[in-house]
Amino acid sequence: DTEVTQTPKHLVMGMTNKKSLKCEQHMGHRAMYWYKQKAKKPPELMFVYSYEKLSINESVPSRFSPECPNSSLLNLHLHALQPEDSALYLCASSQVDGREQYFGPGTRLTVT
Amino acid sequence: QQPVQSPQAVILREGEDAVINCSSSKALYSVHWYRQKHGEAPVFLMILLKGGEQKGHEKISASFNEKKQQSSLYLTASQLSYSGTYFCGTERDTDKLIFGTGTRLQVFP
Numbered sequence: 179d180t181e182v183t184q185t186p187k188h189l190v191m192g193m194t195n196k197k198s199l200k201c202e203q204h205m206g207h208r209a210m211y212w213y214k215q216k217a218k219k220p221p222e223l224m225f226v227y228s229y230e231k232l233s234i235n236e237s238v239p240s241r242f243s244p245e246c247p248n249s250s251l252l253n254l255h256l257h258a259l260q261p262e263d264s265a266l267y268l269c270a271s272s273q274v275d276g277r278e279q280y281f282g283p284g285t286r287l288t289v290t
Numbered sequence: 291q292q293p294v295q296s297p298q299a300v301i302l303r304e305g306e307d308a309v310i311n312c313s314s315s316k317a318l319y320s321v322h323w324y325r326q327k328h329g330e331a332p333v334f335l336m337i338l339l340k341g342g343e344q345k346g347h348e349k350i351s352a353s354f355n356e357k358k359q360q361s362s363l364y365l366t367a368s369q370l371s372y373s374g375t376y377f378c379g380t381e382r383d384t385d386k387l388i389f390g391t392g393t394r395l396q397v398f399p
Contacts, residue, residue: 220392221332223387277337278334281331282331
């Protein structure tokens, strides 16, 4: 199984809402990632978890809060977002040590 | 810090060849190549771990010149399915993949 799943596929939220994005993989990968992608731009790294510990935070605003409950799951908690946070949020996983990353289909987020 | 890709866009007829270049201003640990079709997630193509390494994947191959901090992706005898945006991704630290600016490739019959 080489699949990374993400829910929901689409999310519309107001600036005062709290929501969560979910990501799951069952490939035994111990590194998981969150990326943000704006239209016609490359994915931008947000967070990296390695062995369920946050190893990289690319200076992401605190209104984005990642969580890794176990080795298969990755969440991204959203609170008080801004319209400019509207984007495609991609989750990925890989073996540790910089191997190929497998991406989920993404969550298209719209902040109104 | 973000790798720069050239060209920004390529239009091909089926069967034609293309080269996409990826250049970094910093020393590289490895280079990844991904293809992303419109509305879909990026899909891994290949990774190059050593300077001078060349790898192939069907009619798509790549090279990595560590000294020049460059990588090139070669697409030969292009097919309609090759259409999409190609991203290189470079690592200077383990697990920290920085994607390049992207090259949009369109293949027409």
